[in-house]
Amino acid sequence: MEIGVYSFGDVQRDPATGKLGSTAQATRNLLEAIQLADQVGLDYFGIGEHHTYEMPASAATVVLGAAASMTKNIKLGSAVTVLSTDDPVRVYQQFATLDALSNGRAEITAGRGSSTESFPLFGHSLNDYDELFAEKLDLLLEVNEKESITWSGKFRPALNDALIVPRPDAGSLPIWLATGGNPHSSVRAALLGLPVAYAIIGGQAARFAPLADLYRRAAEQAAIPGAPVKISIASPGFIGDDAAKAKDLWWTHWHAAMSSLGAIRGFAAPQRPHFDQDANGGGALFVGSAIEIAERVVNLHRSVGHMRQFFQMDLGQLPQKDFLRSIELLGTQVKPLVDAELGIAKPQ
């Protein structure tokens, strides 16, 4: 099974001085994290597009492009690209360029995204939320199929036999459809012949097992030749040398992140018992020691059958040293334990 990391490029706080770092420093920290993830043998690193001071990863492909030249094996992707407010042609060109520079390691994960700052930033209306995503995904998939395309839609000028380059060596890029669990999205991924990326950020992770079943059975019915029927899972997670200390540390950062999100979205900040419920057993927060997290990943694999799981660790201004230690433990301890249980991931 593939194991990886994702980040929104969070700004970090110096634990000694309490001072918040700069967005530029956060960007350099992100690059350092990707390099380490490659060195410790992790399979995937994804950057999630955000546009806030706390989460400044607004230009993921620039960071991934820098990472491409400093890494050897790790796959580099988005988690997610907010496709609704971007131009699919430009998204494709950037990821195809990344693919060329990284010798075939680029992936796109397209989603609506749970944050909506990019709508006013790029002049789109939230009233077109669903329609924008559907049209842009359609264009992105077409660009991935053909190097010259003729296309017209509602939200961007028509294309007439337009050449879109560079082209990936493999002929096309892996494009994943991200979803937070709406059943219609799983069916949509299957009907489009796309692999699906589930974001499981709270509650019991195995509740996605029926969705995975729905996705696989819909893909079976759609029977699209050559379509990759694959599931990945993105979830919050953090690994420390000691399980209890890891949970105590990460609770403060997760709580800070959820409190500021709650203030924006109008939900009550979660309490410690809520965290403990989700950070143990079958819960969606994969926080603890390497042995514990490996066991929990294997258990989830037995019910969902995913081929990749990747973790968001640097929430709520987690210090860089803890982020890096967690990546190291994920690569050097969790991954070998998962491999020992499930067998080494086949190259995809």
Place this chain on the structure above:
Amino acid sequence: MRNDDVKTIGILGAGRVGTALARRAVAAGFDVRIATSKPAADIAFLLEIMTPGAKADQAETAISAADIIILALPLSKYRALRPELFAGKIVIDAMNYWAPTDGILPEFEATSSSSEVIQAYLPDARLVRSFNHMGYHEIDEEARSPGDPDRRALALAGNDPQARRVVADFVDRLGFDPVDAGTLAASRNFAGGTPIFGAKLGRSEMQSLLEGKARALSTAGSDA
């Protein structure tokens, strides 16, 4: 309608909330029908896997057959509902207004209780707001038997006292402690931005929060 006459639940919407409520309602022994804007045949496959035991239906027949109807569609689509079908029906509004995904809808910007807009649109429905302040996965995961110390509370509010009693009984049968917050105007006390929204609360905590809110409202009213 007596509480024990409730047999059929019609759910409009097959997203995360609609399917979670359907699973709980099937588990509680109700006859459950689900309808979306698509033909019943188009969602039958999805429901067979996600909500075993619930039937795919058309909106019109699901509403007509249902003793309780649950609105679990995206709020921005509410104008697709046909008001005449809801006359005299007990309707649970499980929706919330959230501009970042619904888009800016002026009628909801102007009120702190989205359910009052829905009631105005469905004037002859006996509307009760509930289930809106609990995460969809908690509907699946946190249902408990009566008397369980970990049983979570669900607030409800509506202008028809008998409809509130029927919905309270339904909430109880689904695995939660119902707490009657009063008329529909009081539903703003458990909408987004309140300490109840998204919080894990038992019955007595919920009651004291709602009483505090009600006092604050009446004080504010007398000052005005």
